[in-house]
Amino acid sequence: xxxxxxxxxxxxxxxxxxxxxxxxxxxxxxxxxxxxxxxxxxxxxxxxxxxxxxxxxxxxxxxxxxxxxxxxxxxxxxxxxxxxxxxxxxxxxxxxxxxxxxxxxxxxxxxxxxxxxxxxxxxxxxxxxxxxxxxxxxxxxxxxxxxxxx
Amino acid sequence: xxxxxxxxxxxxxxxxxxxxxxxxxxxxxxxxxxxxxxxxxxxxxxxxxxxxxxxxxxxxxxxxxxxxxxxxxxxxxxxxxxxxxxxxxxxxxxxxxxxxxxxxxxxxxxxxxxxxxxxxxxxxxxxxxxx
Numbered sequence: 254x255x256x257x258x259x260x261x262x263x264x265x266x267x268x269x270x271x272x273x274x275x276x277x278x279x280x281x282x283x284x285x286x287x288x289x290x291x292x293x294x295x296x297x298x299x300x301x302x303x304x305x306x307x308x309x310x311x312x313x314x315x316x317x318x319x320x321x322x323x324x325x326x327x328x329x330x331x332x333x334x335x336x337x338x339x340x341x342x343x344x345x346x347x348x349x350x351x352x353x354x355x356x357x358x359x360x361x362x363x364x365x366x367x368x369x370x371x372x373x374x375x376x377x378x379x380x381x382x383x384x385x386x387x388x389x390x391x392x393x394x395x396x397x398x399x400x401x402x403x
Numbered sequence: 404x405x406x407x408x409x410x411x412x413x414x415x416x417x418x419x420x421x422x423x424x425x426x427x428x429x430x431x432x433x434x435x436x437x438x439x440x441x442x443x444x445x446x447x448x449x450x451x452x453x454x455x456x457x458x459x460x461x462x463x464x465x466x467x468x469x470x471x472x473x474x475x476x477x478x479x480x481x482x483x484x485x486x487x488x489x490x491x492x493x494x495x496x497x498x499x500x501x502x503x504x505x506x507x508x509x510x511x512x513x514x515x516x517x518x519x520x521x522x523x524x525x526x527x528x529x530x531x532x533x534x
Contacts, residue, residue, distance in 0.1 A: 284426035343477030
């Protein structure tokens, strides 16, 4: 079943605010082995000019992956998650995420294509503060492997 | 403009994948269940693509000098990173070459990540702010 092409170009309502916790950043930093003080110690982070402990560059995916379920869980899209692999991932930062941020996500589908029996879904998530200040834009390309090819 | 940066080597074990699953919320069983991974045609349990990208991000942050010096960061996942169920696990080696100065005066890095001598990412780039 090909993906529903009518999803391309659509945007979704902003997700409920995600409260970025200090302990969540520390947990994520520990999980990737990032031991630098700015990821763990608020005083060290403030000394470097951050409002609180700062998140490593791929941390926003914790928020955007959950937010994108708004799109990929919609049965009308026709995505079979058991055949999905992660194709591309890109971040463009206005500033790093810091503990205490309250962030909302606005999801869009930039592109849906089919090539060689595989379907490609590119989502874009604009991550902003609840006040609307831009923080990071996150693009994710998912590949649904063709049923014959998988 | 052909400057290369000091490569970084990261060890990856099954325990790292379990910890990353919990921290990231990505509980896809191909990252912890041999049975599920082989059933979908993989050689075995593989690392989360985003875990590999996070390791590359650590290297990029180190080269940039600070988390807020990373302006852009993007990769294509070209090949899986199989992680055997051993104490040693596997290794991911990350290297970078300075590619150009962007129109904004930033530095564009071309990134390479290898596992067992094979490139696991393609089109991997970061733009970092000069400090």
